[in-house]
Amino acid sequence: MSDLFPVLRGRAWLLGDNISTDVLSPGPYVHAPMAERLRHVLEAVRPDFASGVRHGDIVVGGRNFGVGSSRESAPQHLKDLGVAVVVAESFARIFARNAIAIGLPVLTCQGVGGLVQDGEIVAVDVVAGEVVRSDGTALQAERIPPEMLAVLARGGIVPMLRAIAADQGSTAE
Amino acid sequence: MTWAEEILAKKSGLEKAVAGEYVVARPDGFMMHDIFAADVLGLLAEVGIRELHDPSRVTVVFDHMVPPPSVAAAAHQRTARELARRYGIANFHEMGRGVSHQVMVEEKRVREGDLVVATDSHTTTYGGVGALSTGIGSTEMAYALATGTLWFKVPESVLIRLSGRLAPATSGKDLILALMRIVGSDIAQARSLEFRGPGTSSLTLADRLTVCNMGVEMGSKFAVFPPGEDLPQGAAYAASYSVDLSSLQPMVACPHHVENVRPVQEMVGTRIDQVFIGSCTNGRLQDLRDAASLLQGRQIAPGVRLVVTPASREIYRQAMQEGILDALVAAGAIVEGASCGPCFGGHLGLLAPGERCLGTHNRNFQGRMGSPDAEIYLASPLTAAATAIAGEIADPRSLLAGLAAEGVPS
Numbered sequence A: 001m002s003d004l005f006p007v008l009r010g011r012a013w014l015l016g017d018n019i020s021t022d023v024l025s026p027g028p029y030v031h032a033p034m035a036e037r038l039r040h041v042l043e044a045v046r047p048d049f050a051s052g053v054r055h056g057d058i059v060v061g062g063r064n065f066g067v068g069s070s071r072e073s074a075p076q077h078l079k080d081l082g083v084a085v086v087v088a089e090s091f092a093r094i095f096a097r098n099a100i101a102i103g104l105p106v107l108t109c110q111g112v113g114g115l116v117q118d119g120e121i122v123a124v125d126v127v128a129g130e131v132v133r134s135d136g137t138a139l140q141a142e143r144i145p146p147e148m149l150a151v152l153a154r155g156g157i158v159p160m161l162r163a164i165a166a167d168q169g170s171t172a173e
Numbered sequence B: 001m002t003w004a005e006e007i008l009a010k011k012s013g014l015e016k017a018v019a020g021e022y023v024v025a026r027p028d029g030f031m032m033h034d035i036f037a038a039d040v041l042g043l044l045a046e047v048g049i050r051e052l053h054d055p056s057r058v059t060v061v062f063d064h065m066v067p068p069p070s071v072a073a074a075a076h077q078r079t080a081r082e083l084a085r086r087y088g089i090a091n092f093h094e095m096g097r098g099v100s101h102q103v104m105v106e107e108k109r110v111r112e113g114d115l116v117v118a119t120d121s122h123t124t125t126y127g128g129v130g131a132l133s134t135g136i137g138s139t140e141m142a143y144a145l146a147t148g149t150l151w152f153k154v155p156e157s158v159l160i161r162l163s164g165r166l167a168p169a170t171s172g173k174d175l176i177l178a179l180m181r182i183v184g185s186d187i188a189q190a191r192s193l194e195f196r197g198p199g200t201s202s203l204t205l206a207d208r209l210t211v212c213n214m215g216v217e218m219g220s221k222f223a224v225f226p227p228g229e230d231l232p233q234g235a236a237y238a239a240s241y242s243v244d245l246s247s248l249q250p251m252v253a254c255p256h257h258v259e260n261v262r263p264v265q266e267m268v269g270t271r272i273d274q275v276f277i278g279s280c281t282n283g284r285l286q287d288l289r290d291a292a293s294l295l296q297g298r299q300i301a302p303g304v305r306l307v308v309t310p311a312s313r314e315i316y317r318q319a320m321q322e323g324i325l326d327a328l329v330a331a332g333a334i335v336e337g338a339s340c341g342p343c344f345g346g347h348l349g350l351l352a353p354g355e356r357c358l359g360t361h362n363r364n365f366q367g368r369m370g371s372p373d374a375e376i377y378l379a380s381p382l383t384a385a386a387t388a389i390a391g392e393i394a395d396p397r398s399l400l401a402g403l404a405a406e407g408v409p410s
């Protein structure tokens, strides 16, 4: 499993508590072209995010990350912008489920908001559930159970469904 | 074990499940409504899944955008209808049958001890019949329909021990609004709210469904009334509370958060433009009877609009036969079909900037019913009816006291 999940190293974007699905995927743009939708991600709380985020960056949230509606575009937009993992004090239930379903790792880690600085390089070991700062200090996050690591390793549920479909096809033939 | 642990263990083929563990369970039922059915089934079609694991466990209900208020909604529904047919979903309910959660209960598509998932956050409602039920996203639903399985984290449970009987002029809505204050989302977040104790037997099914419906507004994953009043032996709860039902008073959630709850008394006199009685929270027969008990033979205040949506066709017909709809319409209400109506701001009664609505539904987020500059208050059907008559937030107890003085049975 750890072969599939090398330790992720990236710049931290420090966000606060209660980052909502409305902020992650603003309602007024839900029908806009994708490029435009992505330009407005987190605009209300971090106007510099959408233009500044780079592939492999790490989002660090506070309590209740992803609160709000069940829209899957919220985790999907973060993934599309290149975010490698979201680490937060706690997650809203449906957001966390949806993130795993679309193949974006999310780690619940007490105290992470107070420890990590905005812009600092942190290393996240998704399998071990470890968050390590540049000075070597580490925090233990809740481990993701193997079944869900397997979903993440496959890149989310859609690739798994394609495999099931291929199976159905071969048995039907 | 708690009820959540017991049901999740059973549905995962395990002897025992403990809070914090992850299990892979086989849900008994799956429900989708018109907003997400096309997305879920469309995804399955796109990846090439030809058959659902068990179409007989799947229910589709068209309730949100019905009758379609736009060409886009009509086209979306046509796609969902065609896909439902293609995947052999026989339990398909066209517009007019009612709000999905009420339809699930009436059609007995969910029973005590079942595990049910649906593409809607208010799926917690079925805890009112003793089921464990919760909302999921559409990609997960696609997976669950294809495989018949879904993973769950076994939640910790919060025990709510109820005693006494509901005080006059209060209902399940006042109980759940009071709990928003007493328990709140820090405690309930991602947990299972488990209602036990001698007070539970005095609550009607309608009251229980209302309470579980709004459990999700506290962030809870499940909200459930298990059968029987007694506590299970050796079950571990993360927190526990006791509530005496006879101590409740009419409550109202004020803008713009459901947890912003106060006794109605404190808000009396707040001018209101629209009153809404309906939704999966409070559009049941008991609710319409409550409303009619106050509105019968009266008129709503000039300048107030009253929108009523019965939660299902059965409720609609029964209310018609009992003369309830006639009483409401005579009092000045407009009665819409059995649908979600204005509850989520889709159509049928949106608010202008600066307007205030008091509704019996479940969310008062900014912009939920139209303009982001409108205000939404949430309360019981009795409080809603009293408010419609007064044109401002009113305490139903004063009206009921008046009725009693006139010798009218309430």
Ligand code: SF4
Pocket (backbone or CB within 6 Å): B063, B064, B099, B100, B101, B120, B122, B279, B280, B281, B339, B340, B341, B343, B344, B361, B362
């Ligand atoms: S009535 Fe309102 S809360 Fe209930 S399912 Fe419809 S939109 Fe959702």
